[in-house]
Amino acid sequence: AQSVTQPDIHITVSEGASLELRCNYSYGATPYLFWYVQSPGQGLQLLLKYFSGDTLVQGIKGFEAEFKRSQSSFNLRKPSVHWSDAAEYFCAVGPGGYNKLIFGAGTRLAVHP
Amino acid sequence: KAGVTQTPRYLIKTRGQQVTLSCSPISGHRSVSWYQQTPGQGLQFLFEYFSETQRNKGNFPGRFSGRQFSNSRSEMNVSTLELGDSALYLCASSSGTSGHNEQFFGPGTRLTVL
Numbered sequence: 129a130q131s132v133t134q135p136d137i138h139i140t141v142s143e144g145a146s147l148e149l150r151c152n153y154s155y156g157a158t159p160y161l162f163w164y165v166q167s168p169g170q171g172l173q174l175l176l177k178y179f180s181g182d183t184l185v186q187g188i189k190g191f192e193a194e195f196k197r198s199q200s201s202f203n204l205r206k207p208s209v210h211w212s213d214a215a216e217y218f219c220a221v222g223p224g225g226y227n228k229l230i231f232g233a234g235t236r237l238a239v240h241p
Numbered sequence: 242k243a244g245v246t247q248t249p250r251y252l253i254k255t256r257g258q259q260v261t262l263s264c265s266p267i268s269g270h271r272s273v274s275w276y277q278q279t280p281g282q283g284l285q286f287l288f289e290y291f292s293e294t295q296r297n298k299g300n301f302p303g304r305f306s307g308r309q310f311s312n313s314r315s316e317m318n319v320s321t322l323e324l325g326d327s328a329l330y331l332c333a334s335s336s337g338t339s340g341h342n343e344q345f346f347g348p349g350t351r352l353t354v355l
Contacts, residue, residue, distance in 0.1 A: 160340050160341070164346075169348070170348060171245070171331055171333075171346035171347050171348045171349055172331065172333075172346040173346070174343050174344070174345075177343070179341060218284065220284075222340045223340065224339065224340050224341075225338075225339055225340055226289065226296065226297050226338065226340055227272055227274050227289050227296075227297075227333070227335050227338055227340060227342070227344055228274070228286045228289060228297050228299070228340075229274075229276075229284075229286060229344070230286070231276075231283055231284035231285075232283075233283045234283065234284075
């Protein structure tokens with residue numbers, strides 16, 4: 129069965145520090161992988177996506193993610209966090225051919241000034 | 242270009258009632274998907290519609306239903322509401338159906354069942 133695991137429920141970092149949010153997936157074929165961000169009272173915004181090709185993908189707001197097939201991981205990184213990055217982050221996997229997304233439980237990021 | 246709009250934004254109902262939520266996709270988008278977000282279960286896929294046809298359905302009871310109109314607007318209906326149906330219901334629209342296309346999410350409808 130397809131599933132996504134985000135091991136960290138809450139993460140707190142200081143502004144300016146680097147960030148890595150973990151995501152592991154279970155999927156039989158090559159997955160479509162996504163990272164979304166949700167700010168309070170808002171819908172979800174796509175940060176980046178991976179379908180194939182270069183395993184390091186760049187997204188919006190300075191985020192990047194690396195697909196590692198051997199580890200079934202798709203971790204999200206940012207070299208320097210800003211206070212405005214405080215939000216909830218969701219990793220998702222999607223089967224090709226459909227717009228259905230399977231989400232992880234999310235990681236809530238807090239940023240200390 | 243206007244984003245995905247959902248109405249109403251907030252709704253309070255009592256157990257046993259039914260509710261209809263509405264979603265207007267981005268102009269030109271023909272695919273609409275619905276998701277339920279709860280603290281306990283997280284984000285779960287409900288169904289996807291394209292050109293007025295349901296393409297995919299999540300693991301939800303038959304009380305949850307939806308439809309899509311010829312202008313791509315979509316509605317979802319929940320009958321015989323239960324306390325556990327309290328959730329944020331998110332709608333997403335996309336220009337395609339292959340999974341490659343970005344899904345744009347609306348702000349959601351917060352449903353509270355008393």
